[in-house]
Amino acid sequence: MTSSQAMKRSKTRWIVILSGTVVLMFGFGYALVPLYDLFCEITGVGGKPTVAVLQLDSDENPIDYSKEVTVEFTATGNNNIPWTIKPLVKKTKVHLGEVHMMNYLVTNTSSQQMVGQAIPSISPMQGARHMVKLECFCFNAQTLEPGEAREMPVRFYVNKDLPDEINTLTLSYSFFPMNESVSTSDNQSEEQQSSS
Amino acid sequence: MSAAHTEAHDHHDHRPSGIMRWLTTTNHKDIGTMYLIFSLTMFFVGGIMALAIRAELFQPGLQVVNPELFNSLTTLHALIMIFGAIMPGFVGFANWLIPMMIGAPDMALPRMNNWSFWILPFAFALLLGSLFTVGGGPASGWTLYAPLSVQGGAGVDMTILSIHMMGISSVLGAINIIVTIMNMRAPGMNLMKMPLFVWTWLITAFLLIAAMPVLAGAVTMLLTDRHFGTAFFDPAGGGDPVLFQHIFWFFGHPEVYILILPAFGIISQIVPTFSRKPLFGYDSMVFATAGIAFLSFIVWAHHMFTVGMPLAGELFFMYATMLIAVPTGVKVFNWVATMWRGSITLETPMLFALAVVFLFTIGGLSGLMLAIVPADFQYHDTYFVVAHFHYVLFSGSIMAMMGATYYWLPKWTGRMYSEGLGKTHFWLTTIFFNVTFFPQHFLGLAGMPRRIPDYSVQFTEFNIISSIGAFGLGLAQLLFVYIIIQAVRGKNEKATAQVWEGADGLEWTVDSPPPYHTFETPPTVK
Numbered sequence: 001m002t003s004s005q006a007m008k009r010s011k012t013r014w015i016v017i018l019s020g021t022v023v024l025m026f027g028f029g030y031a032l033v034p035l036y037d038l039f040c041e042i043t044g045v046g047g048k049p050t051v052a053v054l055q056l057d058s059d060e061n062p063i064d065y066s067k068e069v070t071v072e073f074t075a076t077g078n079n080n081i082p083w084t085i086k087p088l089v090k091k092t093k094v095h096l097g098e099v100h101m102m103n104y105l106v107t108n109t110s111s112q113q114m115v116g117q118a119i120p121s122i123s124p125m126q127g128a129r130h131m132v133k134l135e136c137f138c139f140n141a142q143t144l145e146p147g148e149a150r151e152m153p154v155r156f157y158v159n160k161d162l163p164d165e166i167n168t169l170t171l172s173y174s175f176f177p178m179n180e181s182v183s184t185s186d187n188q189s190e191e192q193q194s195s196s
Numbered sequence: 197m198s199a200a201h202t203e204a205h206d207h208h209d210h211r212p213s214g215i216m217r218w219l220t221t222t223n224h225k226d227i228g229t230m231y232l233i234f235s236l237t238m239f240f241v242g243g244i245m246a247l248a249i250r251a252e253l254f255q256p257g258l259q260v261v262n263p264e265l266f267n268s269l270t271t272l273h274a275l276i277m278i279f280g281a282i283m284p285g286f287v288g289f290a291n292w293l294i295p296m297m298i299g300a301p302d303m304a305l306p307r308m309n310n311w312s313f314w315i316l317p318f319a320f321a322l323l324l325g326s327l328f329t330v331g332g333g334p335a336s337g338w339t340l341y342a343p344l345s346v347q348g349g350a351g352v353d354m355t356i357l358s359i360h361m362m363g364i365s366s367v368l369g370a371i372n373i374i375v376t377i378m379n380m381r382a383p384g385m386n387l388m389k390m391p392l393f394v395w396t397w398l399i400t401a402f403l404l405i406a407a408m409p410v411l412a413g414a415v416t417m418l419l420t421d422r423h424f425g426t427a428f429f430d431p432a433g434g435g436d437p438v439l440f441q442h443i444f445w446f447f448g449h450p451e452v453y454i455l456i457l458p459a460f461g462i463i464s465q466i467v468p469t470f471s472r473k474p475l476f477g478y479d480s481m482v483f484a485t486a487g488i489a490f491l492s493f494i495v496w497a498h499h500m501f502t503v504g505m506p507l508a509g510e511l512f513f514m515y516a517t518m519l520i521a522v523p524t525g526v527k528v529f530n531w532v533a534t535m536w537r538g539s540i541t542l543e544t545p546m547l548f549a550l551a552v553v554f555l556f557t558i559g560g561l562s563g564l565m566l567a568i569v570p571a572d573f574q575y576h577d578t579y580f581v582v583a584h585f586h587y588v589l590f591s592g593s594i595m596a597m598m599g600a601t602y603y604w605l606p607k608w609t610g611r612m613y614s615e616g617l618g619k620t621h622f623w624l625t626t627i628f629f630n631v632t633f634f635p636q637h638f639l640g641l642a643g644m645p646r647r648i649p650d651y652s653v654q655f656t657e658f659n660i661i662s663s664i665g666a667f668g669l670g671l672a673q674l675l676f677v678y679i680i681i682q683a684v685r686g687k688n689e690k691a692t693a694q695v696w697e698g699a700d701g702l703e704w705t706v707d708s709p710p711p712y713h714t715f716e717t718p719p720t721v722k
Contacts, residue, residue, distance in 0.1 A: 010379050011304055018371045022409050029413025029443055033428060036439050043506055119431050125504055174431065 043129075064096040064160050071158070075104060075118075075173040082110040083144070085175055088151070096160045099134065103151040104173070106137075108144035115178040117141045120171065127169045130162040141178050219314070222306035223712065224291045227313050229608075231288030232601075234316060236677070238280030239594070241324070243670050245273040250632075250666035252649050253659050266649035267335035268327060268351075274338035275355070278455065279362045280320055282593045286458040287312075287369045289600055290397050292608065294373060296703035296710065297391045299382025299719045304375040312368040319361035326351035326358075337647055339448070340414075342429035342440040346421050353422065356415045363408045370404035373397055382702070384721035388482070391701050392475065395482050396461030399489045400454050406493070407450035414443040438503050445496035453492045455589060456556075457485060459596035460527055463549050465701070466603050467531050470546035471538030472698035477530040484523035484530075491520045501572045510569045517567040524560055528553060543696075544618035548599025551626050552592060559587025562637065577647075580640025586633045595625065598676065605683050606691035610709035613683040621679060624672035631665030 071094055073087035084107045094100045108114055118138035122128040137152035144150065158169065211217055221227060249269050252260040261269065291309065295302055303309045326333040331349025334340065345352055377398050381390070390398075418440070420426040427433020429440045468475045475481065497505060497513045505513075531553050540546070562584040566572050575581060598621075606612050635658040640646075644655045651659065682688060691708040702721070706714050 007379050011375050014375045014378055015305075015371060018374060018405055021405050022367055022371075025406050025409035026413050029410040029446075030417075032410075032443050032446065033417075033439065036436070036442060040436075119434075126506075176431075176433075 063098045067096050068093045069096065069158055069162065069166070070168045071100070072168060072170040073102065073104070073172075074170065075175065078174045078176045081114075081116060081175055081177040083108055083114070083116060083175055085173065094158060096158055096162060099155060099157045101135075101153055101155045103153050104137065105149060106142065106144065106152050106175070107149040108147060111146045113143065113145050115141050115143050116175045117178050118173040118175050120173055123170050123172070124166060127158075127162060127166045130159045130166075131169055131171065132157055132159055138173060220310070222302070222310050224295050224303045224306070224309065225608075225710070225712065227303075227309050228288045228291030228293075230313050231284045231291060234313070235281050235285035235288055235597075236680075238276050238284070238320065240673070242273050242276035242281055243673065245269045245276070247666060247670050249273065250663040253651070254663040255660070256651050256653050256656055258650055261649070263649045264332055264335060267337075267647065268333035270647050271334045271336060271338055271355075272323065272327070275323060275334075275359075276320070277589070278338065278451070279359075279366075280316075282455050282589065282597075283362075283366055284316060285597050286397075286400070286455075286593075287366070289393075289458065289462070289597070289604075290369075290373055293604065293703060294376060294394055294397060295380070296706065296714055297394050297701055298377065298380065298385055299702050299715045299721065300376060300380035301713060301716050301718075303372050304380055305372045308368050309372055312365045312372065315361050315365040315368075319358045319365065322354050322361070323358040326354040329354065339441075339444055340418065341444070342418060342421070342437045345418055346429060353419065356419050359415050360412060363412045366404050367408050370401035370408075373401040374405075377401075382715070382718040382721050388479070389721060391461075392464035392478070392481055393458070393461035396457045396464070396485050399485050400457045403450045403454050403457070403489055403492065407447045407454065410443060411447035411451075414440065414447065417443075438500075441500045441503060442497070445499045446493075448499065449496040450489075450492045452585075452588070453488055455593050457488070459552065459556075459593045460485065462596045462600045462603075463531060463552055464527075466545045466549040466599055467534050467553075469603070469696050469698045469700070470543060470549070471535045471540050473534055473538040474700070475530070476533035476536075477526070480526055481530055484526040487523040488520060491516060491523070495520065498567055498572070501569050502576050514567055514569045518564060521560065521564055528557055543602075544613070544615060544622055545599045545603035547619065547622045548595050548602065551622070552596050552599065555587055555591030555595070555626075555629070559584055559592060562587060574643075575640060577645055578640035579636040579644045579646055582646050583633050583636035583640060586636070590633070591626075591629055595629075598622075598625070601676075601680065603696075604703075605680065606695045607703060607708050607710070609683050609686065610691055610707075611683045611686050611688040612691050613679050614688065617675060617679050617682075621672060621675045624675065625669065628665045628668035628672055632662050632669050633665070635659075635661045635665075 070091055072091040073089065075085035075087060077083050077085060084105075086105045088103045088105055092100065092102065106116075118136075120133075120136070120138050122131050133154065133156045135153060135155040137154065142150075142152065154171075156171075212220060218226065218230060221230075248261055249266065252258070252266055291303065294300075329349055329351040331351055333351045334345070334355040335348065336345040336352075340355070377390070377394060387395075417426065417428040421428050421430060421435070427435040429435045429437050431437070464475055464481060495513055495517045497509060498517045501510055501513070531549075542550075562580065566575055566581065566584060602613060602618055639655055639658050639662075642655065644651055693707050694704045695708060696704075702715075702719060703710075705719070
């Protein structure tokens with residue numbers, strides 16, 4: 001009798017261990033989300049630029065006049081957002097470390113007030129973490145009145161650690177609609193909310 | 197089927213008759229039978245979808261199905277074959293054989309066993325039902341990549357829920373198998389005396405427990421992205437579609453070993469029997485299996501070399517992937533060494549086992565080609581990949597299960613199958629399999645993309661050959677069903693308890709067919 005009780009206890013122990021592992025692995029799937037973000041942030045593979053909060057003093061950050069890099073600007077509207085987004089210059093040459101500012105002209109072509117969020121992406125991805133932004137319209141959601149056109153600035157520099165083989169960086173923005181008013185019933189992905 | 201008929205001779209047992217017996221049964225043999233019949237049914241459902249795909253690809257242009265349905269068919273064919281045919285098939289073998297191989301009276305958790313099975317018909321009714329919704333079935337490929345799978349109608353939601361149900365079923369099955377093996381072995385049977393089929397299933401069950409919940413997490417995120425305003429995979433909300441691929445393949449790569457390890461176990465049972473020699477290198481087989489299982493968790497990103505990974509990542513995943521060839525090579529070596537100087541006879545199970553060793557190795561080699569990063573950029577998403585995984589899944593898992601069916605069918609039914617028909621089935625299957633899939637290597641190398649209903653005209657000849665092979669392969673399986681029914685109906689020659697001259701193991705010590713309850717008093721293993 002005791003051996004059958006021992007077996008019962010052992011079975012229960014295994015069931016508990018294994019069920020626990022199942023719950024743990026389900027959680028691990030979710031844990032991959034922040035781990036992935038962290039990994040992308042460290043390596044820059046997500047194409048997300050570095051954000052600098054402080055304006056760097058020019059003494060600490062002397063400009064390297066020996067190398068110029070071409071920065072190209074582009075933008076698109078996503079999920080049928082009725083906005084036109086145009087960079088005022090298509091490309092420019094900057095020295096490494098040199099702070100540069102340029103504007104995008106964003107126009108709301110619809111007849112209602114809309115909120116949009118720009119998501120930046122930089123290619124090639126190896127250059128992403130060397131593109132440092134001091135100011136960007138993508139830091140916040142942007143509200144545009146019906147028919148309103150506004151110039152939206154971005155201020156950045158390319159830091160001196162940029163690998164030698166990279167001569168061109170492309171900065172691209174996708175604007176996503178943030179408010180429900182533009183959602184169509186069959187497109188759920190327009191209901192925006194932060195995942196983190 | 198008529199397993200009910202044969203077991204009706206078992207007088208001393210009281211159980212409900214008719215449909216209630218099958219709904220309420222907790223007997224591992226009954227549940228094993230149900231799993232195997234379910235698996236065979238799904239094999240034909242998925243097979244018919246494959247034939248519709250091959251009919252469409254018989255010539256360039258669009259003839260048979262519209263592109264939306266074509267996409268649904270490729271998606272459902274994969275989901276049904278993986279989760280409906282291969283996995284339940286192996287669980288069926290596990291149910292029938294593990295208790296008999298380790299000398300246990302039944303599975304450790306018999307009621308849960310019943311429940312694991314009965315979830316499946318509902319899961320697949322839901323999955324197949326998705327075809328009849330507005331917007332059709334899932335059309336994103338079985339990998340359900342976001343953002344495509346974030347779009348789509350109710351069919352995608354039904355797919356997600358059915359994947360949840362399949363996941364619950366296989367996790368419960370896996371828990372049951374581990375608890376059984378860990379607690380119910382006959383006295384004297386220590387872990388390193390277990391038959392290799394039991395070992396491979398033990399390791400597979402651990403893989404299931406570690407991998408399936410991750411898939412459940414991934415599809416749950418998909419579901420909340422679709423309906424509850426989260427943005428795991430939507431860049432607008434700060435998510436990333438590539439993240440889905442990482443989570444999916446973290447599950448997906450262990451999954452491919454879940455689909456093959458029990459087949460390795462089956463081969464390791466069949467080859468020694470018909471070579472009349474013990475398995476060569478038993479210990480190294482166990483460690484190789486464990487090694488493959490471990491490596492399967494650190495190679496997932498080789499499925500996504502083209503998403504834009506750092507070079508260091510690509511190198512890591514390339515080398516880790518190639519490392520898997522080492523334990524796999526150990527296994528192939530051991531099978532060949534088992535046959536070395538054995539007195540080999542070529543009954544149908546042995547023919548299937550030999551074909552698996554040979555053809556699976558071809559699939560393994562094309563897998564090594566795909567692991568090479570610069571080469572993969574060319575092969576990615578072409579028919580070369582399709583050829584590769586059919587060589588490991590059809591001529592690996594499915595043909596191993598066919599061999600296993602011939603091997604253990606006399607034990608289960610008490611009757612021999614028809615050897616002549618069995619060999620005919622083997623040759624038809626092997627020839628048509630190669631006619632179907634070997635040309636797909638060439639198509640892939642020439643650049644034909646997968647999952648597209650149309651193709652440019654230079655691919656026509658190979659596609660014609662492939663489609664002809666597919667219809668031959670499909671028709672040959674009707675013979676398989678006929679052979680099984682013939683054996684089950686009990687018209688053939690009676691099988692002895694040992695069935696095969698060289699068979700060794702506890703399941704061959706009980707009568708053929710075995711009584712409804714076996715090993716109520718545990719045997720002693722020396």
